[in-house]
Amino acid sequence: AxxxxxxxxxxxxxxxxxxxxxxxYSSSVSVYLFWYVQYPNQGLQLLLKYLSGSTLVxxxxxxxxxxxxxxxxxxxxxxxxxxSDTAEYFCAVSSTGFQKLVFGTGTRLLVSP
Amino acid sequence: xxxVTQTPKFQVLxxxxxMTLQCAQDMNHNSMYWYRQDPGMGLxxxxxxASEGTTDKGEVPNGYNVSRLNKREFSLRLESAAPSQTSVxxxxxxxxxxxTYEQYFGPGTRLTVT
Numbered sequence: 001a002x003x004x005x006x007x008x009x010x011x012x013x014x015x016x017x018x019x020x021x022x023x024x025y026s027s028s029v030s031v032y033l034f035w036y037v038q039y040p041n042q043g044l045q046l047l048l049k050y051l052s053g054s055t056l057v058x059x060x061x062x063x064x065x066x067x068x069x070x071x072x073x074x075x076x077x078x079x080x081x082x083x084s085d086t087a088e089y090f091c092a093v094s095s096t097g098f099q100k101l102v103f104g105t106g107t108r109l110l111v112s113p
Numbered sequence: 114x115x116x117v118t119q120t121p122k123f124q125v126l127x128x129x130x131x132m133t134l135q136c137a138q139d140m141n142h143n144s145m146y147w148y149r150q151d152p153g154m155g156l157x158x159x160x161x162x163a164s165e166g167t168t169d170k171g172e173v174p175n176g177y178n179v180s181r182l183n184k185r186e187f188s189l190r191l192e193s194a195a196p197s198q199t200s201v202x203x204x205x206x207x208x209x210x211x212x213t214y215e216q217y218f219g220p221g222t223r224l225t226v227t
Contacts, residue, residue, distance in 0.1 A: 009153065032212045043117070043203055043218030044156070051213055090155060094212040100171065101216060105155040 002027045002093050006104035013111055015083055021076040021107045023065075023091030033074040034092040034101065035065055044090060050074065061085075086111045115139055117219035119204050125225045126194040134189040134222050136204030144207045145187035146216065147171075147179060149200040156203065162187055163210070194226045 005024045013019045025031060032051050036044040048059040055067040065076045074091060091104040117138045126132055138145065143164045148156040148171075158171030160179040168179050176198060178190045187206075191198060202222045207214040 006155075041220075043220050044205075044216075045218070046215045049215070094210075100158055100161065103156040105153060 002031070002095065002102045004091050004093050004102055004104035006091055006107050008107050009105070010108045010110065013081055013109065015111055015113050016080050018079050019077065019081050019085075019109065021089050021091075021109065023074045023076065023104060025072055025074065025091070025093045027072075027093060027095060029095045032094045033065075033067060034094075035059075035063070035074070035076050036090045036092060036103075038088045038090065038106075040087070047076075047089070081109070081111050083111050083113065085109060117204055117206055117217050119202075119219040119222050121222060122220065123223050125227065126191075127227055128195060130194050131190065131192050132194065132224075133191075134202055134204075134224075135186070136188065136219060137186045138204075138206040138217070139185065140206060140208075140217065141184070142206035142208050142217070143184070144209060144214075145181065146205040146207075147177075147187070147189045148203045148205065149173065149198075150203060150221075151200050159189065159202075194224075196226045198224065199226045200224060 034049045035047040037047045038044045048057045050067045058064045063078045088106045088108045090106045092101045094101045120135045146161040147159040157173045162168045162181040165184045204219040205216040207216045
C-alpha cells in the first residue's frame with residue numbers, strides 16, 4: 001500500500017525567507033509524486049509533479065521539489081516566499097496502473113510580513 | 114470553460130435527511146472522483162469513476178452512494194446523513210488515471226449535519 005507523510009502540520013515563516021515543506025512516501029513500486037496547493041476557500045490546484053526524468057521539478061511561481069528515491073522524499077522548497085504563498089500544501093503519490101492518488105494530511109504555510 | 118463545478122456550495126442537514134451533491138466537468142475527462150476533507154486528515158477518497166459506466170469504492174465509502182450519470186456528471190448521495198459526515202466535499206476529474214494525469218478540483222461543498 002502507498003502512504004504519504006507530511007510531518008509538519010503548520011509552518012510559519014516571514015516574508016522573503018526560504019521555506020521547505022517536507023514529504024515522505026512509502027511505496028513498493030515506482031511512484032509518481034505531486035504537490036497540490038489549496039488557497040483559502042478554494043479547491044486544490046496542481047503545483048508541480050514528478051513522473052520521470054530529472055529529479056528536480058519546478059513550478060511557474062518559484063517552488064521546486066526534488067525526488068529522492070533513497071530517502072523516499074519529495075520535499076517542496078522556495079528560496080523566498082511571498083504573503084500570497086499562504087495556503088495549505090498537499091503532497092500526493094500514485095503509481096503506474098493505480099487508479100487513485102493518496103494524499104498527505106497537508107501543511108499549512110503561514111507567511112507573515 | 115468552467116472546469117469542475119459543484120452544487121450546492123453550502124448545505125445544512127439534520128441527522129437522517131438525505132441529499133445529493135452534484136458535480137459536472139466540461140473538459141471531456143474520463144475519470145471523476147469524490148473526496149472529503151477533514152481537519153488534520155487531508156483528502157480521503159470516497160468513490161471514483163475511472164470511466165463512464167464504472168464506479169469503485171475509495172478509502173471511506175460507507176454511508177455514500179454515487180452515480181456516473183454520463184461522461185460529464187458524477188453525483189454523490191447521502192441516504193441518511195450523520196454528524197460524522199460533516200465535512201467539505203470535493204469533486205475532481207482527470208483525463209485518465211491519476212498516476213500521470215493532473216486532477217482538476219471543484220470549489221467544494223461545505224456540509225454540516227446537525
